[in-house]
Amino acid sequence: MTDALLTPTRLWTPRRVMITKSAAELPHTAEIVRRCVAAGVSEIDVLPADRLTGLRGESERETYARAKSTLAVVVAPPSALKPQPIPPSADWRIDLAKGCPAHCQYCYLAGSLSGPPVTRVYANLDDVLAPIATHVGRGTITSGTAERGHEGTTFEMSCYTDPLGIEHVTGSLAAAISRVGAGEFGPGASLRFTTKFDDVTELVGLDHGGRTRVRLSVNARDIGNRFEGGTARMPARIAALRALAQAGYPVGVTIAPIMPVPGWREQYGELLADIAAALTDVPDVDLTAEIITHRFTPSSKDVLLSWYPATKLEMDEDARSAKRSKFGGVKYVYPKDTMAEMKRWFSEELRNVLPAAQLLYWT
Numbered sequence: 001m002t003d004a005l006l007t008p009t010r011l012w013t014p015r016r017v018m019i020t021k022s023a024a025e026l027p028h029t030a031e032i033v034r035r036c037v038a039a040g041v042s043e044i045d046v047l048p049a050d051r052l053t054g055l056r057g058e059s060e061r062e063t064y065a066r067a068k069s070t071l072a073v074v075v076a077p078p079s080a081l082k083p084q085p086i087p088p089s090a091d092w093r094i095d096l097a098k099g100c101p102a103h104c105q106y107c108y109l110a111g112s113l114s115g116p117p118v119t120r121v122y123a124n125l126d127d128v129l130a131p132i133a134t135h136v137g138r139g140t141i142t143s144g145t146a147e148r149g150h151e152g153t154t155f156e157m158s159c160y161t162d163p164l165g166i167e168h169v170t171g172s173l174a175a176a177i178s179r180v181g182a183g184e185f186g187p188g189a190s191l192r193f194t195t196k197f198d199d200v201t202e203l204v205g206l207d208h209g210g211r212t213r214v215r216l217s218v219n220a221r222d223i224g225n226r227f228e229g230g231t232a233r234m235p236a237r238i239a240a241l242r243a244l245a246q247a248g249y250p251v252g253v254t255i256a257p258i259m260p261v262p263g264w265r266e267q268y269g270e271l272l273a274d275i276a277a278a279l280t281d282v283p284d285v286d287l288t289a290e291i292i293t294h295r296f297t298p299s300s301k302d303v304l305l306s307w308y309p310a311t312k313l314e315m316d317e318d319a320r321s322a323k324r325s326k327f328g329g330v331k332y333v334y335p336k337d338t339m340a341e342m343k344r345w346f347s348e349e350l351r352n353v354l355p356a357a358q359l360l361y362w363t
Contacts, residue, residue, distance in 0.1 A: 009236040010197055012101040012165055014071035014119075016043040020050040022075045023123035031171045032073055032121065039169050050074070055116040060306045067116035068101060071169060076122035083131050083155070088361040089290070090154035090192055091139025094128060096172040097121040097161040102196060103229030105311045106257055109160065111300030117307075119161065121170045129176060132185040142190070148360070151213070151250075152190040164195035164214075165231075167202070174202055181209035194254045194290075196231035198240040204247035215252035215290065216241045218275070220267035223259055227313060234271065242278040245285045253357070255346070256292035259314070260338055265345060272353040289357045291346055295323075295333045 017036050023029050024046050036044060047053070052072050057063045076095070083092035099119035100109060109117070122128050132155055142148040157163050163173045173193070180191050194215040203214070216237045218224075224234050232240070245251045253275060261267070279285050296304070301315045320332035333339065343362055350357055 010230070010232040011039075011168055011199055012197075012230065013039045013169065014041060014101075015069040017041055017045070017071045017073065017169075018052060019044070019046045019073040019123075020052070020075065021047055022050050023073045026075070026123040028125040028172070028175070029073055029123045031175075032123070032169065035169045035171055036071070041169070052118065055118055063116050064307050067118040068103070070118050071166070072118050072120045073123050074120045075124050076128055080122070081127055081131065083135050085139070085141075086156050086159060087141050088363065089141070090156035091141045091143050092131075092135050092153070092155050093159045094132065094155045094157055095122065095160050096125070096128060096157055096163050096176065097166060097170070099160070100162045101165050102162060102231045104196075104231070105227040105229070105304065105308045105313045106294060106296070107300075107304060107307075110303040110307070111297055113160070119166060121166060121172060125172055125175060129179065129185070132180065132189050136186045136188045143188070152188040152211070154190045154192055154213075156192055158193035158195065162195050162197060163193050164199065164203075165197045168199060174206060177203065177206050177208050177212045180211050181207050183209065192252075194252075196228060196237065198232035198236040200240045200243050203249075204243055208247075208249060210248060210250060213250040213252055213286075213288070214241075214244050215254045215288070217254045217256060218271060219255065219257070220259070220261060220264060220271060222261055222263075222267060223257075227311075234274070238274055238278045241275070242282065245279055245282045245287075250286040250288075252288035252290065252360075254290045254292065256290070257294035258291060258342060258346070259294050260334065260342060264342075268346070269349060269353075272349055276353050285356060287354065287357045289350055289354065289359045291359070291362045293334055293339060293342065293363065295331045297329065297331045 055067050057066050080095050083094055086093040099117055101119055136153045139153050142151040143153040167173045180189050191212040194217050196217045218234060218237055241251055296315050317332055321335050322330050323333050324330050350359055
């Protein structure tokens with residue numbers, strides 16, 4: 001039995017739903033419309049074509065606000081139906097949607113998504129999930145490895161969205177978890193996603209078969225409160241983590257993006273202690289940890305400053321180290337000494353406070 005869940009602290013409900021012509025007749029669209037109507041959305045429009053229009057305003061801020069309050073129901077293009085390797089998280093990436101309703105001032109998607117930041121949910125869900133069956137047993141991150149082989153072949157669902165943040169108006173996540181949990185794609189398939197939201201009431205009642213790992217994205221108090229707008233607060237996320245663990249899900253914490261803010265040791269220490277306290281009496285918890293430091297690129301910085309011109313987020317190239325990819329791209333990370341200090345501290349604290357947690361990676 002799980003504890004009684006609190007009323008979710010954060011639900012995103014779009015002001016407008018736009019359905020493209022090609023998506024309109026697909027079976028999953030009917031479920032999306034049903035959920036949107038139940039959530040109180042009154043403006044649901046079927047478009048005469050497949051092009052999304054009317055998202056741009058007279059300014060960047062108006063365009064941002066309009067896009068962030070819109071859910072677009074579209075057909076995933078062929079490029080989105082081919083699973084891509086996604087190290088160090090998982091063997092493969094599959095996308096239920098593209099875009100996120102949250103307002104994180106360090107948004108991971110800034111610079112990687114073109115056009116207004118509208119959230120697009122894919123109506124051709126069968127096509128999106130079908131490649132799971134063909135890719136089971138393939139991969140290099142978990143599939144066949146000594147360290148993580150017990151996870152099976154893993155499929156990451158939160159590269160381009162927060163699937164729980166839109167679940168109450170899409171139903172895509174529950175469908176994926178249930179179908180993989182029932183073994184539809186073979187016994188070796190395993191889903192995973194990370195979220196900053198806390199509405200897990202539907203998820204804890206699913207027959208997930210232990211084949212979906214849910215990770216809660218958590219951070220120091222000051223970082224969450226200042227930079228993660230439109231999301232659930234840390235206590236609510238940790239309560240959701242507990243509920244999922246009680247329901248038998250493999251769970252995890254994605255501590256990201258780590259920043260050496262004033263008092264960071266104390267704040268992250270409190271965070272880890274709160275997680276430990278929430279899980280202390282839950283038997284047989286399967287817990288992982290992933291730790292990601294803050295970084296940015298020149299293009300993401302430009303986008304973020306256009307979205308959040310008054311942000312206090314530190315993005316000073318002179319205070320960072322430039323890290324170049326083999327393709328010539330550059331991202332700015334913390335200096336070597338700072339990275340080493342944070343890595344030492346977190347490694348020791350995890351061992352002391354959450355000894356059962358398997359640290360999957362630090363980056």
